[in-house]
Amino acid sequence: MNRLQTLEEFDQWQLARQQEYNPDRPVITVCGGTGCRVYGSEKVWEAFRSELTRQGADGDLYYDVKVTGCHGFCERGPLVVIRPQGIFYSHVKVEDVPEIVSETILGSRTIERLLYVDPVSGEKIIHEHDVPFYTHQKRLILEKNGNLDPAEISEYIAGGGYSALAAVLRSWTPEQVISAVKSSGLRGRGGAGFSTGVKWSLCAANVLKTGDGYIVCNADEGDPGAYMDRSVMEGNPHSVIEGMLIGAYAMGVHQGFVYIRAEYPLAVKNLRLAIQQAEELGLLGEDILHSGFDFKLSVRLGAGAFVCGEETALIASIEGRIGEPRPRPPYPAESGLWGKPTNINNVKTWAAVPIIIRHGAEWYARIGTEKSKGTLIFSVVGKINNTGLVEVPMGITLRELIFDIGGGIPRGKAFKAAQIGGPSGGCLPAEHLNVKMDYESLTSLGAIVGSGGLVVADEDTCMVDFARYFMTFTQQESCGKCVPCRIGTKAMLETLTRICNGEGQPDDLEYLEELGSHIRASSLCALGQTSPNPVLSTLRYFREEYEAHIYEKRCPARVCKPLITYRIDVERCTGCMVCLRNCSGGAIQGEKGQPHSIDPEHCTRCGVCRNLCKFDAVLVA
Amino acid sequence: MISLTIDEQSIQVPAGRTLLEACREHGISIPTLCYHPALEPYGGCRLCMVELEIPGRPPRLVAACVYPCEEGLVVHTRSALALKSRMMTAELLLAGARGVPEIEQLAAELGVETVRFQLAETNTCVLCGLCVRACREIVGVSAISLIERGMAKKVSAPFELASSRCIGCGTCVLICPTGAFRFDEVAGFHNVEPTLEGYRRGYYRASGEIDLRPDFVQDLPALLRRQGQAGEAKG
């Protein structure tokens, strides 16, 4: 690719790519996101390549096979969508490929068994745009993920990419850019929800004073269960690069960093490749498109510390230090990387910027609610039928998210709670299913939007154990600098552990609340300040569960091992000996054909017997 | 000059002061552990929390040692919220430092009556970081640092052995508020006789030649000598 020297050359190049790109051209898109790769999608697309040749479908009927980023419907991977019709096949295996080529590609027939079946109506759905999981979404940031090869910058540009940058460089002033971002109502998608436009203007003012500054993309997505940033970086890295270019122009800075988790190797690879291609084309570097504007973007890897998702710890990490947060004020906009004004935004915030510039701030502000504009991406995981990434307008209800899009709870179990925002977040029980998903509504109920990670719990989830899980995580990730977080979360964890072990004391709940309140008010950084949220929120809505553990030494959800016993129902047991052979503690006794029994002394409550028993003869009480 | 209100007193300070500095200049006492006037404030112990009154919103606690004085701030250093915070922090500190006289005394002064939690191990070191920061900022050799993170955090020389950059000045021992710092554990091979009465607890007799593991080297020249290569050392 030759370097594009001017804005005119960019326009011409874009036009040429658009003319090459025929929307009616048949393409088989195979999802290449990390999730589908674990399912084996790499073998699937290789099989398509060889099968198309073998069956002669790559001549006049020229079919392209494209590996895209994460489509979002992760529960159903590997996902294959045949375009332009949009025929949607899920759970595609290598063995299915020859049939797909001969029947659907060459024969125009759909293969029934690979179609998505609507769980409510029982209907088989042929086209992607009719799949309920997608129809309820409003995919702005994730829009291109199913149809873009992230390794080809020409595809991004053919689809309108970098036009926003070109428009800005051509005829917008930095002030106009900031004004547009302000009026769009875009709020930081990293979790805090601070007005992005205001944040940019603060940094821009400081850059004017000091003459220099930096911008950073926070791609250190550490919340366990949240992976939307990964999918954006894997599937559409140029959207972030373009957003950062526009932001750099607006704030008057010339260097930027993407701080990304090392645990996301595919995202790192695709991002690095995207930067390289952008540099080749002249969209990154000096005098971009002859505008006089310079911008250099570098990648910095995280090194396995959740705390580095916090702005000041992230800055310390880029500087080659340990990830200890620094007191604020001064805020990074005033003094950040190497003491210079620094603006840090989340991946999704940067990716929203080109969309806002292209469609207009007013258009964006029409989506969402009065104070929360635009769309949110949730990763809906846990006890849910349709695990995946979901982009919805702000203000959608939790009920719609869980049931209409999420497909409800597997195996007919009852919804218990949705935990939103990871270790910093709170949970929402069934009584709040009608809550609107936006910043203010969630905060008023003790939850947060946070990263958008949404974990669904059902009747078999113990909320005390769930809270303990998050406190364990916090303890492992605490940097250890300040007393309330370092020692306070340890105190909370040990108390929760005692409660789960049946050693809870009546005073424990009051202590947890007092301690939680203290840690929130006195910790140095947001990691500590938000760490009691899962505990305080579960105490608020599920106090009776805590009380059962303490006063009755009982775990209502039958999860906490010291409080449960495994027993075999002699009526149902056929004596097949499968459980006996697999028992990790050697606790099961019995003869073939005779009902078995479990010796509670040796039972480790590992649950293997219950998983294996085909007769549902293992009971937990 | 900046005007602000602390404990209903109207106070004027030059720009650039922190709340703690302003308080100390005006005879308002706030407990601290990790603060030292000769070092950059750390904000780690959280004992110096004071309450900020914010119109139209609930009050907020901030660490006085790092929070800058701003025009018009209204601060309460002894509000119920601030006192409770200090007491809770002291209780947590004591949970890991039972029997350490300085922490016992601090906790008593701040109103701790019962300690509802016990750490498995008692540690005289409370991770205030003064030793490490003094070694870096005042002495300038950075012989020791804080390693690991979370509850495993501790003060150590590189590789948890003696430090070759230590000059045996004893600043770390002097500045340690609890006397946790053992001079002989770090200085190792320096032979220093203490002469000042300020040293406490008798831990400070530097040991003589410590037998460093013969296969272990600590700086680049020694490393290269061992490797038998002619390398260039920058520093």
Next chain:
Amino acid sequence: MDISIDDIDRIINQEAFGEGSLIAALEAIQMRYNYLPSEAIILASDRFGVPLSQIYSVATFYNAFSLKPKGKHCLQVCMGTACHVRGSPQVLDRIESKLGIQPGDTSSDHLFTLETVNCLGACALGPIVVTDGEYSGQMSIQKADQLLKTILRAEVKA
């Protein structure tokens, strides 16, 4: 593997683009040697002009770095929320008891290092175990047993 000063120097120079690339350099060395040899930490201190104690702090603060050589096979169990809810603790327990080690440790025969990882972002397939970079999804106690058997069988053959 032999530790070569020249090799480590080369890696450091390669990563030393612009300021603050210390962590990138350490990560590259970790990838090459499967741990951070003390030689690397000393060299990094000299080449970056940063006190040795600070490099050592960095090496011990971040999970990505290991100061001891890792085992031949690295098993990472995802402990993310979605995996937790689907039963990853039981999978971890099983692997712990079969190998006789805790997360963070290497087995005495240097064959296995066991680690926990916080969310790999493949939540639909939880619980997940990553073996030497290869992902295995929908893990259960039985599948964990199978995984270990497969690795050991391959070792015996080799």
